[in-house]
Amino acid sequence: xxxxxxxxxxxxxxxxxxxxxxxxxISIGDEDLKAxxxxxxxxxxxxxxxxxxxxxxxxxxxxxxxxxxxxxxWLKLLAGQKKSAPFWTFEYYQAFFxxxxxxxxERIIGSMLPWPGKNFIQVYLxxxxxxxxPFWICTTLVFACAISGNISTFLHKFGxxxxxxxxxxxxxxxxxxxxxxxxxxxxxxLWGFLLWRNNKILNLVSYSFMEIICVYxxxxxxxxxAVVLWIIQVEWLRWCFMVVAxxxxxxxxxxxxxxxxxxxxxxxxxxxxAIILLLNALLAVGCxxxxxxxxxxxxxxxxxxCTNDSNPVSVG
Amino acid sequence: xxxAEEASRPFAGLSDVSIPDIPVEGDISLPVASSARDDExxxxxxxxxxxxxxxxxxxxxxxxxxLYPKRSSVLLRDWDLWGPLLLCxxxxxxxxxxxxxxxxxxxxxxxxxxxxIWFGSIIITLNSKLLGGTLSFFQSLCVLGYCIMPLTxxxxxxxxxxxxxxxxxxxxxxLVVVTxxxxxxxxxxxxxxxxxxxxxxxxxxxxxxFLFYFVIGWMILTFSP
Numbered sequence: 001x002x003x004x005x006x007x008x009x010x011x012x013x014x015x016x017x018x019x020x021x022x023x024x025x026i027s028i029g030d031e032d033l034k035a036x037x038x039x040x041x042x043x044x045x046x047x048x049x050x051x052x053x054x055x056x057x058x059x060x061x062x063x064x065x066x067x068x069x070x071x072x073x074w075l076k077l078l079a080g081q082k083k084s085a086p087f088w089t090f091e092y093y094q095a096f097f098x099x100x101x102x103x104x105x106e107r108i109i110g111s112m113l114p115w116p117g118k119n120f121i122q123v124y125l126x127x128x129x130x131x132x133x134p135f136w137i138c139t140t141l142v143f144a145c146a147i148s149g150n151i152s153t154f155l156h157k158f159g160x161x162x163x164x165x166x167x168x169x170x171x172x173x174x175x176x177x178x179x180x181x182x183x184x185x186x187x188x189x190l191w192g193f194l195l196w197r198n199n200k201i202l203n204l205v206s207y208s209f210m211e212i213i214c215v216y217x218x219x220x221x222x223x224x225x226a227v228v229l230w231i232i233q234v235e236w237l238r239w240c241f242m243v244v245a246x247x248x249x250x251x252x253x254x255x256x257x258x259x260x261x262x263x264x265x266x267x268x269x270x271x272x273x274a275i276i277l278l279l280n281a282l283l284a285v286g287c288x289x290x291x292x293x294x295x296x297x298x299x300x301x302x303x304x305x306c307t308n309d310s311n312p313v314s315v316g
Numbered sequence: 317x318x319x320a321e322e323a324s325r326p327f328a329g330l331s332d333v334s335i336p337d338i339p340v341e342g343d344i345s346l347p348v349a350s351s352a353r354d355d356e357x358x359x360x361x362x363x364x365x366x367x368x369x370x371x372x373x374x375x376x377x378x379x380x381x382x383l384y385p386k387r388s389s390v391l392l393r394d395w396d397l398w399g400p401l402l403l404c405x406x407x408x409x410x411x412x413x414x415x416x417x418x419x420x421x422x423x424x425x426x427x428x429x430x431x432x433i434w435f436g437s438i439i440i441t442l443n444s445k446l447l448g449g450t451l452s453f454f455q456s457l458c459v460l461g462y463c464i465m466p467l468t469x470x471x472x473x474x475x476x477x478x479x480x481x482x483x484x485x486x487x488x489x490x491l492v493v494v495t496x497x498x499x500x501x502x503x504x505x506x507x508x509x510x511x512x513x514x515x516x517x518x519x520x521x522x523x524x525x526f527l528f529y530f531v532i533g534w535m536i537l538t539f540s541p
Contacts, residue, residue, distance in 0.1 A: 101519035
């Protein structure tokens with residue numbers, strides 16, 4: 001989506017490929033891109049796709065070949081997007097908000113009740129990923145995290161003397177950084193990785209960048225009630241809620257990405273699934289740590305701790 | 317020349333007419349439009365107090381419309397950003413002075429409140445435009461800014477309550493006041509914004525507004541000097 005109008009001449013590439021004489025000269029302009037349908041292995045017509053697939057499996061490591069691979073990478077990105085307006089216009093982004101209230105409600109409920117075999121992207125998104133859900137769910141989660149952390153600190157320290165209530169507004173910044181990084185950078189990495197593996201394996205199932213962002217955004221929606229329930233001061237109940245949220249969110253991600261990686265080398269499959277779950281767990285634990293970091297800071301800070309209590313207790 | 321010849325040739329009789337030097341005088345009455353233009357130009361001569369008061373009256377008029385949210389188009393037709401700026405600065409100043417001893421774990425700083433209000437408004441406006449809203453960018457900003465007024469009033473009330481009472485009673489009073497004003501703000505802005513959206517997306521537009529005023533209400537409620 002960064003360079004919608006790439007004029008690519010494959011003549012140079014043809015000169016490099018001594019082995020294969022039927023690499024044709026392709027020039028790809030914007031009208032070709034507009035006509036592409038969003039298909040499983042990219043939206044190009046079969047003969048172009050054959051040549052592109054050949055080029056993408058080329059093992060030559062010279063500079064020209066690598067430059068062509070790089071350009072192919074961005075071409076595939078563009079081919080996967082069905083929006084045809086240039087990225088600097090408003091209409092380009094308006095196409096990502098083409099949802100209605102009941103769509104969003106269904107998607108949120110679907111992400112909270114995962115079912116084995118029900119792929120979130122295929123069942124709920126149906127080729128219409130939106131940016132509304134991921135963005136507002138992330139924002140809500142940020143504020144819910146900060147507010148619930150504030151309330152639980154307050155409730156924990158309510159009785160003890162010397163405690164001065166502070167709104168701890170800095171938590172919002174920390175939570176926002178963590179959550180938005182997770183919800184937007186991890187999908188980018190995962191999408192790039194799946195694209196790279198697709199070149200080797202030629203999977204039937206491939207997801208566009210927007211769809212992956214959508215899945216990650218909606219999978220965070222189960223954390224919102226979990227974070228609100230963390231106000232309850234019972235420790236084992238908190239861990240219980242966190243584990244439940246982790247399982248639900250993780251299973252949404254796993255059922256979605258399993259079809260995309262199961263045809264791969266088993267080690268790669270397990271590694272990908274493990275990393276997805278690990279990052280998810282890291283987010284959950286990180287959220288908890290941010291909330292409790294305020295408590296231990298308050299206890300250690302000389303201005304705020306009560307005069308009799310000198311051992312710093314870290315509360316999880 | 318005979319009169320018949322004069323009549324046959326048009327303007328024939330004017331060739332030998334000599335115009336004496338008679339000064340022409342009288343009143344020229346201009347049509348209505350140019351007299352209004354004359355009035356506008358004459359605002360340069362009015363006292364500065366009058367100019368400022370005109371804007372202040374417009375802002376105050378909009379405040380009244382927020383207090384009694386009817387379906388009127390005053391806020392939308394003559395939008396201005398003076399009111400939102402005034403309210404935002406007032407709110408940010410009132411939220412200062414809390415938790416004054418430790419700067420680290422304190423309340424929101426002036427810049428944070430300012431940024432939250434303005435960037436929050438901008439993001440909500442962009443959201444409603446992306447969802448296909450018919451309000452213009454600045455009209456939307458104007459509405460969201462003016463509807464912060466009940467929350468600013470609640471902030472003033474909270475500060476007064478904090479000076480006079482303390483403990484559970486003050487917290488309960490503050491909670492009630494902030495909740496009421498948060499509901500009022502959301503209702504007032506929804507009355508303006510929801511009409512501009514198709515009915516199947518109204519919920520999607522109203523929720524961010526709810527979240528925005530909830531966060532501001534939270535900042536007001538947790539203010540402790």
